[in-house]
Amino acid sequence: SLVFGSLAKCTYNAEKMLAQNGFDVPVTIAVGESWSGPFHSESFSVTLGIENTKRAFDIIRHVREITTSEQLAGFRDLIRNFGLTIGKMHANGIFHGDLRFGNVLFRHEGASWRYFFIDNVRTKKFILLPFWLRIKNLVQLNIGTYGVLSKTDRMRFFTEYCTRAGIGKKLGKLLIKAVLRKTHRRFNIGGKIRRAAGQTLRTNSKYILVKTGSCRGVFVKSFWPQTGPIDFLSSLDKLIESGQVIKNADNCVVSRIKWNGSDITLVRYQTKGLIDSLRQTVGHSIAKRAWLNVHRAILLKTPAPNPIAFMEFRKSGLVKRSCLVTEYAEGQKLPDIYCDTDVPVTGN
Numbered sequence: 001s002l003v004f005g006s007l008a009k010c011t012y013n014a015e016k017m018l019a020q021n022g023f024d025v026p027v028t029i030a031v032g033e034s035w036s037g038p039f040h041s042e043s044f045s046v047t048l049g050i051e052n053t054k055r056a057f058d059i060i061r062h063v064r065e066i067t068t069s070e071q072l073a074g075f076r077d078l079i080r081n082f083g084l085t086i087g088k089m090h091a092n093g094i095f096h097g098d099l100r101f102g103n104v105l106f107r108h109e110g111a112s113w114r115y116f117f118i119d120n121v122r123t124k125k126f127i128l129l130p131f132w133l134r135i136k137n138l139v140q141l142n143i144g145t146y147g148v149l150s151k152t153d154r155m156r157f158f159t160e161y162c163t164r165a166g167i168g169k170k171l172g173k174l175l176i177k178a179v180l181r182k183t184h185r186r187f188n189i190g191g192k193i194r195r196a197a198g199q200t201l202r203t204n205s206k207y208i209l210v211k212t213g214s215c216r217g218v219f220v221k222s223f224w225p226q227t228g229p230i231d232f233l234s235s236l237d238k239l240i241e242s243g244q245v246i247k248n249a250d251n252c253v254v255s256r257i258k259w260n261g262s263d264i265t266l267v268r269y270q271t272k273g274l275i276d277s278l279r280q281t282v283g284h285s286i287a288k289r290a291w292l293n294v295h296r297a298i299l300l301k302t303p304a305p306n307p308i309a310f311m312e313f314r315k316s317g318l319v320k321r322s323c324l325v326t327e328y329a330e331g332q333k334l335p336d337i338y339c340d341t342d343v344p345v346t347g348n
């Protein structure tokens with residue numbers, strides 16, 4: 001923030017630059033910043049709403065519902081015009097910080113289309129746009145249409161893009177190969193899991209990031225209205241003590257508790273000393289690692305209790321303890337099954 005300004009100010013400057021270069025953006029009516037000493041602590045931006053628009057992805061994913069030749073011609077015209085628009089953007093040296101289809105709004109006006117670009121906090125203008133940033137934007141668009149648009153429609157976009165961006169056939173072929181190679185790499189299973197796990201650490205349609213005092217955590221949104229995370233955090237220790245304690249070790253307590261009619265498991269991890277606290281602060285706390293791993297297990301179709309929340313509690317900036325909340329999974333412990341004489345023994 002000291003070097004580049006607050007996020008709200010960066011967004012305002014980027015949208016002002018886009019508008020000056022002939023691109024449609026939301027109209028900003030207010031920008032505000034709050035300071036804590038020499039640093040920005042918070043900032044906000046207020047814009048007018050953009051009426052009668054649809055997200056680009058919402059239009060493209062309905063391409064299979066096209067039934068008439070007129071609709072098909074209109075859709076192909078949209079693809080070509082969008083290719084020209086992105087080509088013009090790159091020809092002007094502009095890199096959009098997050099050119100995904102969720103950040104482009106389409107509006108049909110008569111016989112033409114208008115494209116509104118949002119989430120411009122990392123959008124920059126260069127004297128000469130680096131080739132790798134050009135590839136990055138094209139990969140972001142390619143991922144959004146993967147498995148939806150035909151190869152022919154992709155080539156319609158790319159042909160118009162190269163024409164407007166001033167890219168010849170030889171360089172265009174190299175660009176296509178680079179974009180496809182990087183797109184395929186992004187769609188490998190490991191990459192999917194890493195990206196999906198990363199989504200669970202911030203506020204979005206399913207999760208909400210909570211910061212209060214020395215605590216930082218993420219809750220599943222469906223858990224939010226039923227329990228109220230702030231109330232939940234304030235009564236955490238009492239809940240553990242009043243619940244059915246399943247395990248009680250020096251650095252870990254596992255308790256089965258009832259909360260607003262839900263049967264959940266709460267695991268509290270305690271750091272073992274200064275070195276362990278530093279390690280968990282620099283890396284991930286035990287609860288955060290468990291939170292990510294249980295999501296990875298679910299993504300790999302491995303049975304696991306549904307995660308509800310994880311929290312980290314800090315003191316003087318260091319993680320001192322962390323907690324993981326999951327649904328309670330009914331079942332037997334493996335050692336109990338081994339020792340159960342009623343379980344039939346099969347095989348050698």
